[in-house]
Amino acid sequence: MPELPEVETIVRELRRHIVGKTIAAVRLFWPRSVEGSQSEFCRRLRGMTVAAVFRRGKYIGLESADGTFFTIHLRMTGKLVQEMAAQDRKHLRVRFNFLDGTALHFVDTRKFGRLRLWPSREQSCPGLGPEPLRQATLLAVLRALSTTRAIKTVLLDQTILAGIGNIYADEALFATGIHPLTPAAALNHGQQKRLARSLPLVLRLAIGRRGTTLRDYRTVEDRSGENQEHLFVYGRSGQPCLTCGTAIEKMRIAGRSSHFCPRCQKKTV
Numbered sequence: 283m284p285e286l287p288e289v290e291t292i293v294r295e296l297r298r299h300i301v302g303k304t305i306a307a308v309r310l311f312w313p314r315s316v317e318g319s320q321s322e323f324c325r326r327l328r329g330m331t332v333a334a335v336f337r338r339g340k341y342i343g344l345e346s347a348d349g350t351f352f353t354i355h356l357r358m359t360g361k362l363v364q365e366m367a368a369q370d371r372k373h374l375r376v377r378f379n380f381l382d383g384t385a386l387h388f389v390d391t392r393k394f395g396r397l398r399l400w401p402s403r404e405q406s407c408p409g410l411g412p413e414p415l416r417q418a419t420l421l422a423v424l425r426a427l428s429t430t431r432a433i434k435t436v437l438l439d440q441t442i443l444a445g446i447g448n449i450y451a452d453e454a455l456f457a458t459g460i461h462p463l464t465p466a467a468a469l470n471h472g473q474q475k476r477l478a479r480s481l482p483l484v485l486r487l488a489i490g491r492r493g494t495t496l497r498d499y500r501t502v503e504d505r506s507g508e509n510q511e512h513l514f515v516y517g518r519s520g521q522p523c524l525t526c527g528t529a530i531e532k533m534r535i536a537g538r539s540s541h542f543c544p545r546c547q548k549k550t551v
């Protein structure tokens with residue numbers, strides 16, 4: 283599933299390719315990809331000139347100068363591409379045709395991705411926690427945690443922090459030597475500080491590498507990410523830790539697979 287670095291990469295490419303363009307036609311090939319009224323969605327978007335593209339958590343937001351605002355959430359397998367590969371055609375769900383003759387295709391194999399019109403940008407995506415790219419914000423969030431839920435689970439909770447998924451939660455916990463099962467409220471001051479410093483760095487490094495492509499993720503320009511070449515623990519169970527050589531372990535925490543080094547990330551609580 284695309285996480286913050288992948289969505290940020292897509293947003294940056296969308297800015298290059300569609301800002302200033304006018305949507306001439308919207309065609310729904312799988313209407314349920316659109317939440318809410320599909321006819322209103324198509325009617326409001328027809329003639330819309332894209333003034334800005336935003337990211338909020340894992341949402342992509344597109345806004346016109348007059349305030350029309352809609353979001354795209356890619357979920358498991360959604361992607362936005364200018365040009366479709368042959369194998370994409372049967373998974374095309376929504377197509378935007380621009381006045382200049384170019385197009386944007388929403389392709390989604392598993393059909394979990396969603397597009398949605400909102401009354402305004404301010405009223406969109408309710409309930410999301412703050413963005414995790416600033417150390418001060420993160421430190422405040424981590425210090426305020428009173429839950430005994432595992433820190434791994436808390437990092438994935440979009441109402442606490444928006445945009446972090448399984449890959450970057452595992453990588454940040456490894457980078458800071460924190461065991462994923464550590465109760466969130468039991469992190470000591472040093473651990474809170476390290477995690478608050480490290481998480482933005484892990485995310486920004488991944489943005490610089492256009493994100494992580496494990497299976498489906500492609501950018502708007504149909505490029506893959508490069509961060510998969512730089513993972514320390516995610517997807518590496520059984521392989522030697524790059525720091526100490528111990529075999530990376532994998533365990534399920536609240537239904538999600540978690541990868542960690544049992545030696546570098548000792549359980550202290």
Ligand SMILES: [Zn+2]
Pocket residue numbers: 523524525526527528543544545546547
């Ligand atoms: Zn290790």
